[in-house]
Amino acid sequence: MGKSSLKETSFAMNMNSVHSRETVCVFGTGDFGRSLGNKMFQCGYSVVFGSRNPELSGLHPKGIEVLSYKEAAQRSDLIIIAIHREHYNFLIELAEELQGKILVDISNNLKINQYPESNAEYLAELVPGAKIVKAFNTISAWALQSGTLDASRQAFVCGDDKESKQRVMDIGRTIGLTPMDQGSLKAAKEIENYPLQLFPMWKFPLYLSAALCVFYFVYCLLREVIYPYIQEEKDNTFFLAISIPNRIFPGLALNLLALVYLPGIIAAILQLYRGTKYSRFPNWLDHWMLCRKQLGLVALAFAFLHVMYTLVIPIRHYVRWKWSSRIINQVTAERQSRVSECLMLGSLK
Ligand SMILES: NC(=O)C1=CN([C@@H]2O[C@H](COP(=O)(O)OP(=O)(O)OC[C@H]3O[C@@H](n4cnc5c(N)ncnc54)[C@H](OP(=O)(O)O)[C@@H]3O)[C@@H](O)[C@H]2O)C=CC1
Numbered sequence: 344m345g346k347s348s349l350k351e352t353s354f355a356m357n358m359n360s361v362h363s364r365e366t367v368c369v370f371g372t373g374d375f376g377r378s379l380g381n382k383m384f385q386c387g388y389s390v391v392f393g394s395r396n397p398e399l400s401g402l403h404p405k406g407i408e409v410l411s412y413k414e415a416a417q418r419s420d421l422i423i424i425a426i427h428r429e430h431y432n433f434l435i436e437l438a439e440e441l442q443g444k445i446l447v448d449i450s451n452n453l454k455i456n457q458y459p460e461s462n463a464e465y466l467a468e469l470v471p472g473a474k475i476v477k478a479f480n481t482i483s484a485w486a487l488q489s490g491t492l493d494a495s496r497q498a499f500v501c502g503d504d505k506e507s508k509q510r511v512m513d514i515g516r517t518i519g520l521t522p523m524d525q526g527s528l529k530a531a532k533e534i535e536n537y538p539l540q541l542f543p544m545w546k547f548p549l550y551l552s553a554a555l556c557v558f559y560f561v562y563c564l565l566r567e568v569i570y571p572y573i574q575e576e577k578d579n580t581f582f583l584a585i586s587i588p589n590r591i592f593p594g595l596a597l598n599l600l601a602l603v604y605l606p607g608i609i610a611a612i613l614q615l616y617r618g619t620k621y622s623r624f625p626n627w628l629d630h631w632m633l634c635r636k637q638l639g640l641v642a643l644a645f646a647f648l649h650v651m652y653t654l655v656i657p658i659r660h661y662v663r664w665k666w667s668s669r670i671i672n673q674v675t676a677e678r679q680s681r682v683s684e685c686l687m688l689g690s691l692k
């Protein structure tokens with residue numbers, strides 16, 4: 344190891360020990376406040392909780408203090424507000440204690456765009472003298488408690504004061520998260536909507552495949568059912584159940600597969616055209632690239648359906664063959680019995 348890297352390591356360790364002595368205050372001893380506070384305590388921070396009933400909130404590891412909100416606020420210049428937005432009002436009374444402090448808003452809402460302004464901006468309005476940072480709202484209390492942060496390490500952070508944001512991001516890194524700077528406090532609304540968006544990357548692939556499915560179905564319906572009926576009065580409606588879907592599915596699977604590869608090619612052409620691979624793609628291409636896995640999975644689902652339908656078709660043919668051979672057998676048996684009857688009658692005469 345070189346001298347410079349040794350220096351860097353010892354610098355990092357010094358920084359760590361600085362963080363480990365830092366006192367962080369957490370307002371609210373609910374699920375999230377408790378989980379985050381305990382996690383920070385495990386990672387070496389000194390943690391003080393603010394609570395309405397400090398004497399009632401037990402079950403904290405030794406070394407963690409639970410005080411009234413006012414007392415706790417005086418113990419640290421960084422306060423994590425682990426309280427629902429609806430109960431923020433009492434913070435107005437603490438404006439003096441919170442003056443110039445970093446307030447970390449971690450709250451979520453129950454609905455997308457539930458309020459006109461984000462919770463973080465609302466907090467900034469209530470406590471104008473504080474520096475507000477939005478962070479950690481996409482991390483669940485359960486993940487913090489159980490340590491299963493693998494799937495959700497990303498912690499989106501935003502705020503107007505760079506230094507405050509940096510301190511919050513340092514805390515995130517120390518407790519094992521991957522902080523992602525999302526810019527100013529204006530980004531808070533978007534960050535607050537993240538946990539409420541169900542399968543955001545699935546919307547486009549599902550809508551697209553539904554639209555393609557309807558398009559192909561109408562096309563096959565016109566070509567194979569309606570047109571023969573008008574021209575020759577042929578009734579092909581039985582195609583609707585198996586034949587037409589089985590023609591649509593492989594086509595759809597191939598089209599979707601093409602859509603998985605196409606954005607990569609467009610992106611490569613764009614990079615060649617721009618002469619650099621370090622500029623941002625247009626939003627539509629970015630979104631399309633991010634949906635490739637989902638598009639591929641939908642394509643796979645259609646290919647699977649095609650396999651299932653293809654397996655069903657021989658069974659259908661077999662049933663038809665079995666019925667017709669039974670009828671033929673019956674007819675020949677009947678004819679033979681008639682012939683033998685006639686022969687009998689002839690011999691009697
Ligand atoms: N639970 C989770 O997984 C996540 C939660 N969040 C956010 O964290 C915040 C807290 O959530 P969570 O810990 O689950 O909620 P809880 O209901 O478990 O805790 C909320 C805490 O707020 C405090 N509080 C202060 N004033 C009031 C009041 N007037 N009425 C009721 N409680 C009050 C209470 O602490 P005390 O009794 O000590 O005063 C209470 O324990 C919310 O904004 C939520 O959106 C964000 C990400 C994940």
Ligand SMILES: [Fe+3]
Binds near residue numbers: 593649
């Ligand atoms: Fe096929």
